[in-house]
Amino acid sequence: MRIHWLAAVAALAMLGGCDSANQSSPASQKTAAPAIAPGTSITASVVLHDPIAIGAGAKLDARLIDSALPDAPLAEKSIDVSGNPPFNFTLDFDPARVNAGRSYEVKAILVDGDRRFQAGLATPVLTHGAGTNVQIMLTAEATPAEALKEEFSKLQGRIGGMKKAAGAYTTDTSSVAWDAFVEGNVVRYVRVNSVMDEDKGGARSAVFYAYTKDGKPMYVQQKGGASVGWSDDGKLLVNEKHGGGEVAQGEVDSMRDAAAKAGQMAQEKYDASKKK
Numbered sequence: 227m228r229i230h231w232l233a234a235v236a237a238l239a240m241l242g243g244c245d246s247a248n249q250s251s252p253a254s255q256k257t258a259a260p261a262i263a264p265g266t267s268i269t270a271s272v273v274l275h276d277p278i279a280i281g282a283g284a285k286l287d288a289r290l291i292d293s294a295l296p297d298a299p300l301a302e303k304s305i306d307v308s309g310n311p312p313f314n315f316t317l318d319f320d321p322a323r324v325n326a327g328r329s330y331e332v333k334a335i336l337v338d339g340d341r342r343f344q345a346g347l348a349t350p351v352l353t354h355g356a357g358t359n360v361q362i363m364l365t366a367e368a369t370p371a372e373a374l375k376e377e378f379s380k381l382q383g384r385i386g387g388m389k390k391a392a393g394a395y396t397t398d399t400s401s402v403a404w405d406a407f408v409e410g411n412v413v414r415y416v417r418v419n420s421v422m423d424e425d426k427g428g429a430r431s432a433v434f435y436a437y438t439k440d441g442k443p444m445y446v447q448q449k450g451g452a453s454v455g456w457s458d459d460g461k462l463l464v465n466e467k468h469g470g471g472e473v474a475q476g477e478v479d480s481m482r483d484a485a486a487k488a489g490q491m492a493q494e495k496y497d498a499s500k501k502k
């Protein structure tokens with residue numbers, strides 16, 4: 227009898243535990259966070275990774291997007307900004323367009339002249355525990371001119387591993403020696419060193435020419451002088467004189483013509499050497 231009595235007590239205890247678990251379940255469900263953050267607007271504050279004053283005329287473009295459908299924004303806004311961040315904005319949206327099972331984020335791009343600022347990480351909102359109040363940190367990207375200078379510098383750094391062609395010639399006033407560096411059978415870099423005749427003062431000069439992968443002039447750097455460079459479509463991106471200022475358009479055109487001639491001369495010499 228004692229054994230049956232103990233078994234009955236154990237069974238009642240188990241039933242009581244089940245009832246407690248069942249009774250606590252609705253309470254836990256009531257306190258669960260909503261699947262979609264409440265509200266009809268996103269409030270955002272834009273800051274910069276490296277503090278910098280933004281010039282007049284800058285534009286901040288913001289969009290609320292479905293992460294899987296970035297080309298169909300739920301809301302978007304373009305704002306004129308200037309001065310020092312943070313830059314604050316709101317995006318109003320229709321909650322009926324938000325699906326609790328999907329992911330949403332705010333995209334922001336700041337354009338100040340030639341420089342763009344973008345976020346390195348996504349900024350989630352609305353679903354999966356994300357809210358409606360966010361801070362977005364933007365990082366400055368290289369301007370087209372800075373990117374071109376970097377490309378030129380990297381090209382200079384790898385000429386030691388390229389095939390080479392060289393030559394020399396004289397003009398009425400100077401002696402010229404050049405060497406060229408070839409990548410993928412295309413001349414990518416040419417160095418031209420000139421020495422004026424003694425009766426002309428004997429001055430020395432050096433000019434460095436860089437070319438795109440299809441052989442078009444990309445960059446010209448005069449040692450101790452000017453630097454000019456172009457985009458793939460021929461737009462002038464870099465125009466700098468040593469010590470400040472810019473090169474006149476006529477001189478820019480002359481430098482480009484000289485680059486084209488140097489590249490053609492070097493390419494012909496390299497192509498001829500392959501046939502031997």
